[in-house]
Amino acid sequence: MRQIYSLVVVVVFAVIFSGCRNGGEGELTGVRQRNFRAEVPYGMVYIPGGSFLMGQTDQDVTFSQIAQTKQVTIPPFFMDQTEITNSQYKQFVFWVRDSIAITNYLNDQKYYITPRKGATNTSSGKKYINWAYVSKNPIWNAHSKAGAANASKLDGMYYQGDDRVFDKNEIDVHLLKYQYSIMELRDAANHRGDKTKKRSDFIFRDTVEVYPDTLVWLSDFSYAANEPMVEGYFSHPAFKNYPVVGVTWRQATAFTVWRTRLNEAAKDKRHLPHRLRYDLPTEAEFEYAARGGRIGTDYPWGGPYIKNAKGCLLANFKPGRGNYTDDGGAYTVNVKSYFPNDFGLYNMAGNVAEWTSSAFNESASTFVHDLAPTFEYNAKASDPEVLKRKVVKGGSWKDVGYFLQNSTRTYEYQDTAKSYIGFRCVTHFLGRDIKDKN
Known part of the structure; x- marks a missing residue:
């Protein structure tokens, strides 16, 4: 008892x-609520917050008079350790390719998620692809049972008629389009309290062809025999860990949206809270991260020289008057080449220049805030060209040493693809404790 x-x-x-x-x-x-502990996302490094002097050094007399040095503070964030590789970007391309194949061509219910017994359908009647089934039953593998059954249905995704070469089945890359929507929070903040505005007025929508422009290897250079790079750089596995190029700013932005949704889907399966969205780094974030916590230095490794004490070049760029191979690569190199900076980031100078989320304005340093500064604008097709300029940082394999400096800023238009511009992503820090899963 x-x-x-x-x-x-x-x-x-x-x-x-x-x-x-x-x-x-x-x-x-x-x-x-569930306990939450921030973890370092796979392939990223933690960038602690801090303050630094942003802008040109006194060595650059011309530009130091235009863009004044300014002390700014950057909150902590996570950044990709390397530039986005061909292999990583190809995951995005293949996801878009398979999505289009399933929704527009196969019309096979096995590739969609089957509602649980007793569950009600969504009011919109929208169906969701079962990616677990797709991974086990590849739709393009002609040697598999599923692939053989799909072959005739997918014929419309290949080039047709005179566009075919030796009757090979090659995907018509112009069909590979990604449609996305993002909230323009700054615009919404500027119009809060405006009763004439609806939520939909602050949603930016875009549809982007996702396949990289491989012809940039020829169009960027006059009379250069770069045909092998056109034919193999993005498609051949030898270049899988090289930085993706030929990607416009709009394509890079679409990639960040897709990566965000990919992560959210994985978190939802485990009933875990989402990370903040992935994005391109702002100009200030890129420069701060490139400096690696060092103060007043010219390059990510310190400075003021591009060679170390042994005479070895410290980045992939255009040494001297054009001795491209003197640094170890005639074009781009593996994304983990050379030593990382003090934050653990590779190739923050050289290899490929990188897109940022910031719009280019010569006088931006005079009006942006000194806390997490940036100037951003989602230009529409009808906007003037001057509003479509985006800041590019870091310098590339074809640039002289000046463009490798931490403070150097230049721009390119958002619809332009180049053989020397790539990108990497950031996502912003939540919480105080960090768990590193890399």
Whole structure:
């Protein structure tokens, strides 16, 4: 009897205290939520917040008079350790390719998620692709049972008629388009309280062809025999860990949206909170990260020289008057070439220049805030060309040493693809404790 009595007392106390934790007895206890501990996303590094002098050094007399040096503070964030590679970007291209194939050509219910028994359909009737099934039953593998059955249905995705070469089945890359929407929070903040505006007025929508422009290897250079780079750079596995190029700013932005949704889908399966969205780094974030915590230095490795004490070049660029191979690569190199900076980031100078999220304005340093500064504008097709300029940082394999400096800024138009511009992503820090899963 004593054991039974003790058990009853324990159960009663458990019920009472459980009720208190959930708002029992009328106390304010807060909404019950899962514990959250920030983790370093795969392939990224943690960039601690800090303050630095942003802008040109006194060595650049011309531009130091235009863009004044300014002390700014950057909150902590995560940044890709390397530039986005061909292999990583190809995951995006293949996802778009398979999505279009399933939704527009196959019309096979096996590739969609089957609602659980008793579950109601969504009001829109929208169906969702079962990516677990797709991974086990590749739709393009002609040697598999599923692939062989799909072959005739997918014929419309290949080039047709005179566009074919030796009757090879090659995907018509112009079909590979990604449609996305993002909230323009700055625009919404500027118009808060405006009763004439709806939420939809602050949603930016775009449709982008995702396949890189491989012809940039020829169009960027006059009379240069770069045909092998056109034919193999993005498609051949030898270049899988080289930085993706031929990607416009709009394509890079589309990639960040897709990467955000990819991560959200994985978190939803495990009922975990989402990370903040992926994005391109702002100009200030890129420069701060490139400096690696060093103060007043010219290059990510310190400075003021581009060679170390042994005479070895420290980045992939255009040494001297055009001795491209003197640094170890005639074109781009593996994204983990050379030593990382003090934050653990590779090739923040050289290899490929990189897109930022910031719009280019010569006088931006005079009007942006000194806390997390940036000037951003999502230009539409009808906007003047001057509003389509985006800041490019870091210098590339074909640039002289000046463009490798931390403070150097230049621009390119958002619809322009180049053989020397790539990108990497950031996502912003939540929480205080960090768990590194890399």
